[in-house]
Amino acid sequence: MDFQGFKEAVGRSFGLALDGYKEKQLKRRIDSLMASLGVGDYRQYYEMLLRDAEQRRRFLDRITINVSEFFRNPEIFQMLEKQVLPRLLRENRKLRIWSAGCANGAEPYSLAILCAEQNPSGGHLIEATDVDDGILAVAREGKYKKEVLVNVSPQRLARFFDFQDGSYVVKEELRRGVNFRHHDLLKDPYGRDYDLIVCRNVAIYFTKEIQDEMYRRFLAALRPGGVLFIGATETILQYQQLGFQKLASWFYQRPA
Numbered sequence: 687m688d689f690q691g692f693k694e695a696v697g698r699s700f701g702l703a704l705d706g707y708k709e710k711q712l713k714r715r716i717d718s719l720m721a722s723l724g725v726g727d728y729r730q731y732y733e734m735l736l737r738d739a740e741q742r743r744r745f746l747d748r749i750t751i752n753v754s755e756f757f758r759n760p761e762i763f764q765m766l767e768k769q770v771l772p773r774l775l776r777e778n779r780k781l782r783i784w785s786a787g788c789a790n791g792a793e794p795y796s797l798a799i800l801c802a803e804q805n806p807s808g809g810h811l812i813e814a815t816d817v818d819d820g821i822l823a824v825a826r827e828g829k830y831k832k833e834v835l836v837n838v839s840p841q842r843l844a845r846f847f848d849f850q851d852g853s854y855v856v857k858e859e860l861r862r863g864v865n866f867r868h869h870d871l872l873k874d875p876y877g878r879d880y881d882l883i884v885c886r887n888v889a890i891y892f893t894k895e896i897q898d899e900m901y902r903r904f905l906a907a908l909r910p911g912g913v914l915f916i917g918a919t920e921t922i923l924q925y926q927q928l929g930f931q932k933l934a935s936w937f938y939q940r941p942a
């Protein structure tokens with residue numbers, strides 16, 4: 687079995703659309719995992735995945751990089767806080783937000799903090815999705831070590847977290863507005879009428895064709911005037927062809 691055959695077999699058996707991921711990167715990750723397990727070929731590894739749930743979990747862990755933190759790239763989050771969110775809130779008091787590829791929940795909870803501060807009467811809805819059920823369980827638990835919270839001010843820590851057994855636990859006030867669920871950006875249908883879609887540090891793993899397709903689908907999922915927020919190292923070069931207007935380097939708008 688070659689690498690393509692492996693990807694197809696894994697796709698069929700576990701419903702993972704591995705063809706959408708950048709091939710070199712993906713292969714490097716899978717090869718190093720196989721080497722660490724002493725597995726020499728793809729068929730043997732595929733058979734191992736079929737019979738061993740723990741190995742399937744490790745495999746998914748390796749292809750989905752789950753690193754995240756609260757207010758990742760704080761200077762960019764400041765633009766969201768000071769410019770983008772106030773404008774969206776002027777247009778609609780009850781925001782519908784989608785955090786796509788939400789990892790451990792630090793991103794959607796950061797968004798929930800901003801919403802709570804700027805619209806204390808509530809009513810916003812934050813959908814937070816990821817393909818990795820293991821990391822979604824971590825996100826739902828909402829329990830974090832200090833390292834993930836370096837960009838959270840002492841005032842926010844005091845207001846939105848309880849300190850328990852050396853960890854910071856997200857308070858009910860934030861949890862209420864965040865809905866976590868499984869969603870594969872490469873396979874599953876996208877929702878509609880979002881005011882804000884946040885998809886950061888996810889597209890970097892996908893091929894250029896898949897990125898374009900995803901951005902087209904994000905555009906259709908936004909309400910007119912809604913905004914897509916992407917990662918610090920990302921850019922959408924052909925945003926005009928795709929139908930977006932650029933607000934700033936990391937913010938793209940569906941024309942109103």
Ligand SMILES: C[S@@+](CC[C@H](N)C(=O)[O-])C[C@H]1O[C@@H](n2cnc3c(N)ncnc32)[C@H](O)[C@@H]1O
Pocket residue numbers: 749750751752753754755758786787788789790793815816817818821869870871872885886887888891917
């Ligand atoms: C590096 S994290 C980014 C987390 C957060 N957005 C941030 O910027 O801090 C990438 C996340 O994308 C998720 N992911 C990878 N492939 C995905 C897919 N096909 N559909 C949905 N999520 C995916 C991974 O499971 C991982 O949690």
